[in-house]
Amino acid sequence: MRLVIKVGTSTLAHSSGKLNIRRVELLCKAISDLKNAGHEIVLVSSGAIGMGVGKLNLVSRPEDMPTKQAAAAVGQCELMYTYDKLFSEYSHTVAQILITGDDIESDVRRVHFINTMERLLELGALPVINENDTVATAEIAVGDNDTLAAIVAVNIKADLLVLLTDIDGLYSADPKKDSAARLIPIVGEIDDRIRALAGGAGSSLGTGGMATKIRAAEICMTGGVDMIIANGSAPLILYDILKGEGRYTYFKGKKL
Numbered sequence: 154m155r156l157v158i159k160v161g162t163s164t165l166a167h168s169s170g171k172l173n174i175r176r177v178e179l180l181c182k183a184i185s186d187l188k189n190a191g192h193e194i195v196l197v198s199s200g201a202i203g204m205g206v207g208k209l210n211l212v213s214r215p216e217d218m219p220t221k222q223a224a225a226a227v228g229q230c231e232l233m234y235t236y237d238k239l240f241s242e243y244s245h246t247v248a249q250i251l252i253t254g255d256d257i258e259s260d261v262r263r264v265h266f267i268n269t270m271e272r273l274l275e276l277g278a279l280p281v282i283n284e285n286d287t288v289a290t291a292e293i294a295v296g297d298n299d300t301l302a303a304i305v306a307v308n309i310k311a312d313l314l315v316l317l318t319d320i321d322g323l324y325s326a327d328p329k330k331d332s333a334a335r336l337i338p339i340v341g342e343i344d345d346r347i348r349a350l351a352g353g354a355g356s357s358l359g360t361g362g363m364a365t366k367i368r369a370a371e372i373c374m375t376g377g378v379d380m381i382i383a384n385g386s387a388p389l390i391l392y393d394i395l396k397g398e399g400r401y402t403y404f405k406g407k408k409l
Contacts, residue, residue, distance in 0.1 A: 154395070155193040155274075155311045158184065159302035162203040163319040164385030165232075170207030170214075172231070178239060180317075180388035184279070185243035187391060193274045195309065197282045197302040198236070204228035225286035236281055248278045251285035257304055270309050303369035307376030314373050315394060316366055317385030322402030323350060323363065340404045343371045370404040380404040 160180065167173050188194055202221055205228030206214055215221050229251070236247050250269070256262045273280050284301055299316060306314040326334040340347060351364035366382055373380040383390050383401035393399030 154313060155195075155309065156187070157195045157197060157302055157306040157309070157311045157314045158317065158391070159197040159298060159314065160199065160317045160385055161298070161319070162199045164317050164388075165198070165200040166203045166207065170203050170205075170211075172204060172207070172235060176386065176388060177235060180385070181236065181239035182243065183388050183391045185240060185245050187395070188245055188277075188279065189243075192395075195270070195274075195280045195282065195305065195311070196236075197298055197305060198232060199283070199298045201225045201228040201232050201283055201286055204231045222286060222288075229283065229286075232283075233281065240279060246278045248273050248280045250280055250282045252282065252301075253285050253288060257308075263308065267308055270305075274309075297365045299365040299369040300372065303372035303376075303378075303380070306373055306378045306380075311378055313394075314369070314378055314380045315391065316369065316380065316382045317388070317390075318366070318382060319384065319386065320363075320382070321384045321400050322382045323347070323367075325350065336400065337402055340370070340402060343367060343374065343404075374404055374406045377406045377408065379406045 164180070165173060165177055184194055184196065202214065202224045205211075205224030205226070208227050208231055209224060211220075211224065215224060233247070233249050240247050250266075252266065256266055270280060282301070282305060284298060302314055302316065305311075320328070321336055323337045323340065324334040325337060328334040337350075348364075348367055351362070351367045370380050370382075381394055381401050381403050383394060383399070390399050390401070394401065
């Protein structure tokens with residue numbers, strides 16, 4: 154299976170912005186094991202700005218663009234150092250790819266991106282993708298890393314996109330406010346009812362929320378790619394997902 158896994162800032166870092174070491178180690182171990190089993194995996198990773206906030210000892214996520222970009226520059230180094238160190242322990246080689254909206258919108262650049270991705274996967278590498286926040290001047294030129302992950306998944310013809318976040322999936326209501334809220338296990342079509350269930354932004358360190366995930370689902374489903382929203386607090390859920398078990402929301406891609 155060709156699998157794109159997107160991991161959000163809330164999964165990678167504590168609320169302080171510092172790395173959640175235990176969780177990231179479990180994530181890298183599970184991904185390494187799945188690669189050993191023969192799966193092709195691409196990791197779309199948020200967290201550069203969030204980790205830069207922690208590394209620079211800033212009191213909160215910055216609001217102005219230059220400080221966001223500065224935090225991203227510092228945090229991206231920390232992020233890739235961590236991935237390289239952890240995946241190397243399991244004999245897997247990571248490749249860093251930073252892209253902007255222009256890279257996706259340009260036909261020529263998109264073809265180059267796809268060719269590079271295909272060759273990296275052929276060589277057995279693990280591509281780690283993030284938006285190039287140090288040069289992108291719209292907070293995110295592509296839209297956000299959920300959208301970025303969906304665009305990547307469709308372009309490389311992935312079988313499945315998994316969005317690991319801080320919630321089990323899409324609920325019938327906000328589970329933080331409504332005790333009767335229930336998890337929706339399967340979504341076959343994105344309609345106004347589903348869009349209405351999406352809220353605003355997520356954690357204080359990240360930019361995503363359920364709205365961006367529903368938009369990502371629309372991109373995937375239209376492009377024929379299945380998508381899952383699952384809770385990243387327990388990265389071993391990746392094993393359950395590939396066995397068709399576990400607690401999450403599954404968005405079924407259209408057959409092209």
